[in-house]
Amino acid sequence: MKVKLAFLDVLNAVEIFGAQKFEFEMKGKTVKDLLNEIIEGYGHKAKELFFKSGRYDSTFQIIINGRKYVLPEEMERFTLAEGDTVIFSPLVNGG
Amino acid sequence: MAIYRDKILRIDLTTKRVVVEELPKEVKYKFVGGRGFGAWFLYKELSPKIEPFAPDNKLLFLPGVLAGTVAPGFSRWIVVTKSPLTGCYARSVGGGKFGAAIKLVGYDFIVIEGRSERPSYVYIDKEGIKIFEAEDLWGLDTQETQKKLWERHGRKTHIACIGPAGEKLVRFAAIIHERRAAARCGVGAVMGAKNLKAIAINTEGCSPPPLHDREGFLKLVKEHNHVLKTHPRRQRLTQLGTTFMTMRMHELGIFPVKNFQEGTIPGVEQISAEAFLKLKVKDYGCYACTTRCGNVFEVKEGPYKGAVSEGPEYETIFAFGGEVCNTEIGSLVAADALCDRMGLDTISTGVTIGFLMELFEKGIVSKDEIDGLEPKWGDHVVMMTLIEKIGKRIGIGKLLGEGVKRAAEAIGRGAERYAMHAKGLELPGYEPRAAKAHGLSYATSNIGGSHMYGYARQEISGATEPREVDRLADEGKGDIAGWNQIKKAREETGVLCNFADSNITPKFISDLYVAATGIPEFGDLDYLDKVGERIVCLERCFNVREGFNRKDDVLPERFLKEPLRNAGPSTGEMIRKMDTLLDEYYEYMGYDKNGVPKREKLKELGLDDMVEDIPGE
Numbered sequence: 259m260k261v262k263l264a265f266l267d268v269l270n271a272v273e274i275f276g277a278q279k280f281e282f283e284m285k286g287k288t289v290k291d292l293l294n295e296i297i298e299g300y301g302h303k304a305k306e307l308f309f310k311s312g313r314y315d316s317t318f319q320i321i322i323n324g325r326k327y328v329l330p331e332e333m334e335r336f337t338l339a340e341g342d343t344v345i346f347s348p349l350v351n352g353g
Numbered sequence: 354m355a356i357y358r359d360k361i362l363r364i365d366l367t368t369k370r371v372v373v374e375e376l377p378k379e380v381k382y383k384f385v386g387g388r389g390f391g392a393w394f395l396y397k398e399l400s401p402k403i404e405p406f407a408p409d410n411k412l413l414f415l416p417g418v419l420a421g422t423v424a425p426g427f428s429r430w431i432v433v434t435k436s437p438l439t440g441c442y443a444r445s446v447g448g449g450k451f452g453a454a455i456k457l458v459g460y461d462f463i464v465i466e467g468r469s470e471r472p473s474y475v476y477i478d479k480e481g482i483k484i485f486e487a488e489d490l491w492g493l494d495t496q497e498t499q500k501k502l503w504e505r506h507g508r509k510t511h512i513a514c515i516g517p518a519g520e521k522l523v524r525f526a527a528i529i530h531e532r533r534a535a536a537r538c539g540v541g542a543v544m545g546a547k548n549l550k551a552i553a554i555n556t557e558g559c560s561p562p563p564l565h566d567r568e569g570f571l572k573l574v575k576e577h578n579h580v581l582k583t584h585p586r587r588q589r590l591t592q593l594g595t596t597f598m599t600m601r602m603h604e605l606g607i608f609p610v611k612n613f614q615e616g617t618i619p620g621v622e623q624i625s626a627e628a629f630l631k632l633k634v635k636d637y638g639c640y641a642c643t644t645r646c647g648n649v650f651e652v653k654e655g656p657y658k659g660a661v662s663e664g665p666e667y668e669t670i671f672a673f674g675g676e677v678c679n680t681e682i683g684s685l686v687a688a689d690a691l692c693d694r695m696g697l698d699t700i701s702t703g704v705t706i707g708f709l710m711e712l713f714e715k716g717i718v719s720k721d722e723i724d725g726l727e728p729k730w731g732d733h734v735v736m737m738t739l740i741e742k743i744g745k746r747i748g749i750g751k752l753l754g755e756g757v758k759r760a761a762e763a764i765g766r767g768a769e770r771y772a773m774h775a776k777g778l779e780l781p782g783y784e785p786r787a788a789k790a791h792g793l794s795y796a797t798s799n800i801g802g803s804h805m806y807g808y809a810r811q812e813i814s815g816a817t818e819p820r821e822v823d824r825l826a827d828e829g830k831g832d833i834a835g836w837n838q839i840k841k842a843r844e845e846t847g848v849l850c851n852f853a854d855s856n857i858t859p860k861f862i863s864d865l866y867v868a869a870t871g872i873p874e875f876g877d878l879d880y881l882d883k884v885g886e887r888i889v890c891l892e893r894c895f896n897v898r899e900g901f902n903r904k905d906d907v908l909p910e911r912f913l914k915e916p917l918r919n920a921g922p923s924t925g926e927m928i929r930k931m932d933t934l935l936d937e938y939y940e941y942m943g944y945d946k947n948g949v950p951k952r953e954k955l956k957e958l959g960l961d962d963m964v965e966d967i968p969g970e
Contacts (some may be wrong), residue, residue, distance in 0.1 A: 266601045267599070267600045267601055269630060284712040298550045302490050317584075319815055321605070321815070323923055324605050324606065325823065325825060327814075327815030327821075329817065347600070348597055349589075349814055349815075350586060350589050350590060350594075350597040350598050350814075351595075351598065352595065352804075352805070352851035353806060353850060
């Protein structure tokens with residue numbers, strides 16, 4: 259299914275993906291599937307967005323359809339639908 | 354008792370009398386420090402209904418309980434007074450080194466009262482306090498002022514000063530220290546009304562406050578700094594500050610555009626973090642802070658070539674970007690620098706200019722009334738001209754310097770509809786219709802439309818404490834707004850910086866407090882929660898005594914009646930259940946239906962002896 263991805267406030271998004279926002283054809287269903295497929299498709303630089311020092315970076319946030327923040331523990335069970343928008347963005351807040 | 358200096362410095366500018374008073378022991382236990390001391394002192398000392406510009410208003414400068422130690426992010430300073438912009442409680446926070454300086458030179462906080470007959474400045478060092486004439490400084494901008502005072506007193510002198518805006522009583526004038534600002538609520542104007550140009554603190558030969566358990570304290574700080582080294586959020590803030598927020602807020606429809614009319618600005622990528630990366634020249638950190646979120650940007654080409662500023666941060670990107678529909682990045686740096694020099698709150702300044710732009714757009718004001726200017730959306734040249742006029746209070750700047758609420762009242766013709774404020778304080782860069790607990794906090798905040806008073810991280814960045822929140826839900830937000838306000842007040846006993854709080858938990862703060870003070874009660878998280886609640890409640894009582902209640906806990910009609918336009922997933926949203934939200938909030942906080950703290954709540958918080966003079970159940 260096709261989902262719309264947006265890597266916002268990610269300084270090297272264009273370098274890694276060719277664009278900040280693009281459509282992505284995914285085979286799986288869950289957010290976890292999506293992450294795995296992005297890493298598989300775009301290599302180690304994409305992986306470095308999600309993993310720091312070998313651990314998943316929970317401050318690199320995932321927002322579905324501009325409303326639902328998917329927590330790390332929800333990734334395996336949260337399923338996506340055709341046309342969903344998935345924003346990936348680093349956590350910074352305030353001020 | 355360790356960490357405290359046990360000294361309140363009181364300076365009367367009318368009589369030039371300087372008194373050092375003891376900080377009462379029970380106040381430390383009940384209010385801990387920083388904002389807590391401010392609430393206690395101002396409620397106790399300030400008579401209701403005084404004019405904010407009158408000599409009997411008091412201006413307090415308060416560091417947090419850990420200021421002057423090596424705990425990172427705990428050396429900011431709070432200014433507390435009665436606001437000339439809102440007429441209610443004012444709390445304004447600044448960064449840099451001034452908070453540490455107050456503690457290092459030997460005081461828990463400073464109180465300025467009265468009014469100097471001539472422009473003056475206060476100089477404090479370990480030898481004592483002097484009040485000097487400041488005729489030669491009056492009229493200088495804040496950077497020129499500091500430069501002169503450094504030449505006079507040496508570079509170890511830390512200065513909080515006003516610029517032309519404060520001198521001319523612009524109601525949203527800021528107090529500037531280095532290039533940092535205690536910006537909100539017009540605290541700079543109160544300083545100007547006292548004819549006080551600066552407070553200069555020389556810390557040469559001063560020692561940090563003693564710690565109860567030095568080894569334990571340093572161990573906690575060392576472990577925390579070790580985690581911060583590789584903490585991704587800390588790294589981002591060091592790299593580019595909150596410029597990292599703009600694109601996400603814009604995509605979600607939370608970034609207000611054109612005076613909160615809509616949520617999309619064409620060309621937003623021109624003011625994104627990537628765009629600012631090209632302008633960065635260095636970073637800066639506050640006292641003892643390892644986050645070093647201060648980013649200095651220099652414009653290298655274009656009409657603002659040569660402009661340098663420490664900033665803008667997200668709020669200023671909103672104020673001179675989204676609010677006025679401007680994506681000329683150089684102008685954001687230039688505007689930030691100009692506001693620092695003038696001593697202006699960037700949020701209030703930007704929103705006031707956006708207000709004028711909408712009035713012009715709608716034909717409510719004509720160019721003949723506004724010095725021949727045509728303030729159209731996106732016109733950064735006019736924007737810069739207006740900032741200068743406001744700061745100097747010339748031409749249309751005279752009226753705009755009153756703030757949107759008063760300016761709208763003076764203009765009439767329906768202008769009030771376009772004045773984006775709560776209790777008179779211009780609204781910051783988060784669209785209330787797209788983050789409704791955040792909006793509820795704007796309405797109920799005891800200082801007016803502040804994003805920091807009860808920042809809703811649950812809605813802005815998906816935080817899950819105390820629970821997950823749907824930012825667009827119309828109700829079920831009262832507890833969230835209250836919880837956030839109490840949490841912030843608790844943290845501001847240490848004036849903990851919002852940007853330096855990566856990896857900081859309530860337990861960590863508690864452990865630091867116990868190690869610093871030796872007060873075992875501070876080891877109880879519920880105890881510290883109660884302190885936070887006590888502070889917010891007392892600030893509320895201050896406002897109730899001034900005549901504020903439910904009728905003042907309001908948002909502009911725009912948010913209740915106009916669906917948000919052009920705002921991605923937030924399009925069409927409104928605040929549909931304002932009364933319900935207020936009722937939820939009052940119930941959570943223990944207030945009656947009119948927003949007045951109930952007697953049983955005052956008793957629970959140990960405020961019933963202090964607060965006898967407000968109505969209520």
